[in-house]
Amino acid sequence: MKVACLGGGPAGLYFAISMKLRDPSHEIVVVERNRPYDTFGWGVVLSDETLGHLEKNDRRSAEMIRDAFAYWDDIAVHHRGQVVRSGGHGFCGIGRRKLLNVLQDRCVELGIELRFETEINGAEEFAGYDLVVACDGINSRIRSQYADVFKPDIEQRANKYIWLGTHQKFDDAFTFIFEETEHGWVWVHAYQFDPETATFIVECSEATWRGLGFDQMDGPQTIAACEKLFAKYLGGHSLMSNARHLRGSAWLNFQRVLCEKWSHGNVVLMGDAAATAHFSIGSGSKLAVESAIALADYLHSEPTLQAAFDRYEADRRVEVLKLQSAARNSTEWFEDVERYLHLDPVQFTYSLLTRSQRVSHENLRLRDAAWLEGAEKWFEQQATGTVPATARPPMFTPLTLRGVTLPNRIVVSPMAQYSATDGLPGDWHFVHYTSRALGGAGLVTTEMTCISADARITPGCTGLYSDAQEAGWARIVDFIHAETPAKIAIQLGHAGPKGSTQLGWETMDAPLAEGNWGLIAPSAVAWSDGNQTPRAMTRNDMDRVRDDFVAAARRAARAGFDVLELHYAHGYLMSAFITPLTNRREDEYGGSLENRMRFPLEVYHAVRAVWPDDRPVSVRISASDWVGDDGIRPEDAVQIAAMLKEAGVDIVDVSAGQTSTKARPVYGRMFQTPFADRVRNEARVATMAVGNIFEPDHLNSILMAGRADLCCLARPHLADPYWGLHAAVKLGYEAMPWPKQYRSGRDQAYRLAARGPEQMTGKV
């Protein structure tokens, strides 16, 4: 086969080697515009796993690469005058020039032609070749030439970065340095890649970059300014640019590239030309060399060029998407890093280490158990004020809000049971709520409990507007207080435009077959075409609703609830005021966010005035309407939370959506946690995270990284009332209190768990 590799970066060179090794009769040329020693980038990073793949593919070049590698295990984070160091991270770096030279030497050894200083203008210049591999990097000309076929999706990221080098040693750890300037924060990713040299990537937001005047500086001025900013870390050494190469001498914005199609005729994309991964997860080189191996394999296993391209694309796209998803998390973390810089250095470091969401709490334990234990102790000290002798998982630390101390951070999320008659909590509710409290949750939240009969979502919803209902709830609260360490919250709400609908297991959100009651809402906007149109509320209606909330709050206090949560989310009455999608009012309760929040805040203040001072109030909000700029966006949620905080709300329960039938939510593990994180760290208010949180590791990671203060689990608690107890068994946390009646079951559960996971009873 006659093969042309257009571009002599790692992808092109390694593909040429891989092809020649599989069949020495291939005639291969690598065409490259630069001279052999002309390159950008200082050092690149490969993992041990990728090195293993290289070894299997070509032992000889792998050994040469291994010999030239700098290894380091620690990550050091310089922040607010402290250095936090953790181990077990296992990186290896090599000079990009060294890597290219090793690969070039190997090409020559195998009889591959290297044609340097040759500019490629288009794939047609290689018409006589059987296979043309476009590995011409991030700005690929060949990709542009066939852009209508490859359909590249190129996203320019917000931050500015420059890739520099230094002779200062960073050989003991991969080092992150965060420095505050009068124009915002600037930070460094530094790592050694040969005995004399380290990569020194400087990054900041565009606003900081402009504020510091980098947009007006030439190369030498830029370097001098960076040297001054980071002088105390450079030990008198200078910074160096790779002046001959644009990508080593100028500030860049990272471009995330993904092509819809990777081949066209006999032309195929590879490496950065096909897909890129942000440098902050150190996986660009992995993608390039592993793609090179995969394409070489398929070209020798498949009957036709097209079949090989198809398998290559299908196989590599999955890997690319996985890495790009982790890379996106990491990129966004650095774009939003100013949100986290107020955190304590320990928590900030934890947040940094888990930024891609690929590294979880237990994974960090495998990397550096001692560091994680220290971090867990720090967390517990924040919660209790005392340094513990032994650490416990963050999810089992208490949280105090006003005069109420929750024994742990596990919350049973409010979930409608649709099982009440006339709003009365009955035996079903008694068994359901008390079981979850016995099962280890720190806080059990009731389903949305309605402030009046016409405030109900369905005829099966519970209420708190009669003496009988108050007595029914008091029975549940009393049992929980007498028999369990759990606290119990009542969630009070009014269904507004989503009222008078069928039970959850009938047709959700559809009106009743008969016996519908009239609806009220901020404006006469129906939930859907199939729902009743509500009447727009008058001020009299507002007075009644406020007074009903107050009366229910008084009853809740008398019934002994520990926490009161107001339901301001999911399209119900208060949420319908907050979102512009359903609030079309032209008076002082509609229009700006301040106006839309006016009635919800009035209700909050009225409730707070009758709710005991020593008991906290939580408010659940929808942090996104999932409809783009027409509805509530996460940045609006920060403002909403700031208003709630200002009003005295103790914790914001951050959910999302269910406010419009047009919503397009993006589901996934912990998919709403980024909203809780943003609200917590921008509005600086305690938050609860909710939404597809289901593993103990999720809770510990969320809490420890400061993304939320409590974690709500809904469906896991339907599947397993004893979720909290089982989580403690799984984590080996033996101090978890069990009901005394169940102690022999507890002992057996821990014994079986110690023998191995397959022996465990119950599931988590």
Ligand SMILES: CC(C)(COP(=O)(O)OP(=O)(O)OC[C@H]1O[C@@H](n2cnc3c(N)ncnc32)[C@H](O)[C@@H]1OP(=O)(O)O)[C@@H](O)C(=O)NCCC(=O)NCCSC(=O)c1ccccc1N
């Ligand atoms: C990703 C990788 C391997 C991709 O290799 P590719 O071979 O696909 O692309 P490349 O750009 O290296 O080489 C392609 C070369 O093709 C050539 N070329 C382009 N157009 C023409 C043309 N018209 N005519 C002739 N030649 C052409 C050209 O030389 C180009 O290279 P370029 O000009 O340098 O882009 C490469 O770009 C690279 O080495 N990147 C460095 C990525 C990296 O390792 N970053 C991670 C550092 S670790 C890190 O920062 C980190 C790690 C952990 C935690 C935090 C962190 N911050």
